[in-house]
Amino acid sequence: MAFRISDIDETQAPLLEHLVELRTRLLRAFLAFALAFGVCFYFVRTIIAFLVRPLVEAGETRLIYTKLYEAFFVEVKVALFAATFISFPVIANQLWAFVAPGLYAKEKKAFLPFLLATPVLFTAGGALAYLVVMPTAFHFFLGFQGETGGLQLEALPATGDYLALVMQFILAFGISFLLPVLLMLLNRAGIVSREQAVSSRRYVIVGIFIVAAVATPPDVISQLLLAVPLLLLFEGTLILMWFTERRDRRAQAEQEAAPQVAATE
Numbered sequence: 001m002a003f004r005i006s007d008i009d010e011t012q013a014p015l016l017e018h019l020v021e022l023r024t025r026l027l028r029a030f031l032a033f034a035l036a037f038g039v040c041f042y043f044v045r046t047i048i049a050f051l052v053r054p055l056v057e058a059g060e061t062r063l064i065y066t067k068l069y070e071a072f073f074v075e076v077k078v079a080l081f082a083a084t085f086i087s088f089p090v091i092a093n094q095l096w097a098f099v100a101p102g103l104y105a106k107e108k109k110a111f112l113p114f115l116l117a118t119p120v121l122f123t124a125g126g127a128l129a130y131l132v133v134m135p136t137a138f139h140f141f142l143g144f145q146g147e148t149g150g151l152q153l154e155a156l157p158a159t160g161d162y163l164a165l166v167m168q169f170i171l172a173f174g175i176s177f178l179l180p181v182l183l184m185l186l187n188r189a190g191i192v193s194r195e196q197a198v199s200s201r202r203y204v205i206v207g208i209f210i211v212a213a214v215a216t217p218p219d220v221i222s223q224l225l226l227a228v229p230l231l232l233l234f235e236g237t238l239i240l241m242w243f244t245e246r247r248d249r250r251a252q253a254e255q256e257a258a259p260q261v262a263a264t265e
Contacts, residue, residue, distance in 0.1 A: 021098060022098060025094040025095070025097065025098045026094075028090070028094050029087070029090060029091040029094045029095075032087040032090035032091065032094075033083055033084070033087040033091065035087075036082075036083035036084075036086040036087040037079055037080060037083035039083075039086070040078075040079040040080075040082040040083045040086065041075070041076070041079040044075045044078055044079050044082075045075075047078055047079070047082050048074075048075070048078055048163070051078070051163060051166050052162070052163075052166075054130065054134040054135045054138055054166075055134075055138050055157070055162060057135055058135055058138035058139045058142055059139075059142055060138070060142060060155060060157065062156070062157075063157055063158070063159045063162055064156050064157070064158055064159065065158060065159045065160065066158060070158075070159060070160050071159060073160075074159050074160045074163055077160075077163070077164075077167075078163055078167075081167050088119065089119070092115065092118075092119075096115060110188060114181050114184065114185055117180070117181055118178060118181055121174075121177040121178055121180065121181060122174040122175070122177060122178060123174070124177055125170075125173035125174040125175070125176060125177030125178075125229075126170040126173055126174040128173055128177075128225075128229065129169040129170050129172070129173035129174070130169075130170065132225065133169060133173065133216075133222055133225045133226070134166065134169055136221055136222075136225065137169075137216075137217060137219060137221060137222045140219060140221055141155070141217075141219075142155055165217070168215070169216070169222075172215035172216060172226065173215075173226060176211060176212075176215065176226060176230055177229070177230075177233065179230060179233050179234060179237070180233050180234075180236065180237040180240070183197065183234070183237045183241070184237060184240065184241070184244075187241050187244070187245075188244075193241075193245070194238060194241040194242055194245055197237075197238055197241065198238060201234075204234055205231065208227050208230045208231060208234070209223070209227050211226075211230070212224075212226040212227040212230070
């Protein structure tokens with residue numbers, strides 16, 4: 001069938017409307033991030049005080065910086081890090097507002113729980129890192145101080161290195177805790193079934209320990225504190241898959257039986 005010029009003209013208006021809406025959504029997301037960054041940079045010392053608390057509780061009372069500009073750029077990095085978390089609800093809302101009109105009601109209903117679960121699971125992972133993993137790891141690292149071979153070993157953590165480690169912990173645990181969201185999305189999309197996930201359990205376990213080894217400092221305690229919750233989340237996701245697939249099979253059976261019942265009546 002020949003493609004007419006008029007067909008292009010008819011599609012220009014909807015395309016331009018989508019581009020204008022996309023620009024508006026991106027602008028709102030950027031403004032939310034910029035506003036959050038300004039607020040976080042104003043209160044950056046308070047945020048840093050919150051982030052150094054696990055180190056203080058572990059017994060360390062000093063942070064140093066060896067470059068004149070290091071402290072300033074560390075504050076900028078921390079403000080950017082905090083602004084990302086604060087502005088995420090607005091950014092996610094703008095993304096959802098742009099995508100949602102193109103989805104069917106059934107697709108919206110299926111996707112919305114994952115959108116809500118993402119910040120909850122990420123926060124849970126970050127909280128585990130902040131409240132449990134970092135104090136435990138810092139106690140372990142600071143335990144190497146003392147006299148060795150007639151020399152006094154003393155920890156002098158640099159401000160940039162420490163805060164980079166803290167952000168690495170929070171991001172690693174937060175992103176890793178999104179494993180159930182990823183698996184359930186793949187399952188709902190029909191890409192991965194529960195049987196396939198169960199049959200791949202041994203590979204998943206190996207992958208989890210590899211991720212834990214890469215994402216955390218090279219100590220066994222931190223790796224186990226990340227790997228064990230991920231294993232529990234994986235097993236919990238398998239149980240959730242079992243319930244959802246069972247519900248889907250029941251609904252499909254009812255739909256197939258409905259025409260037969262109508263025909264007999």
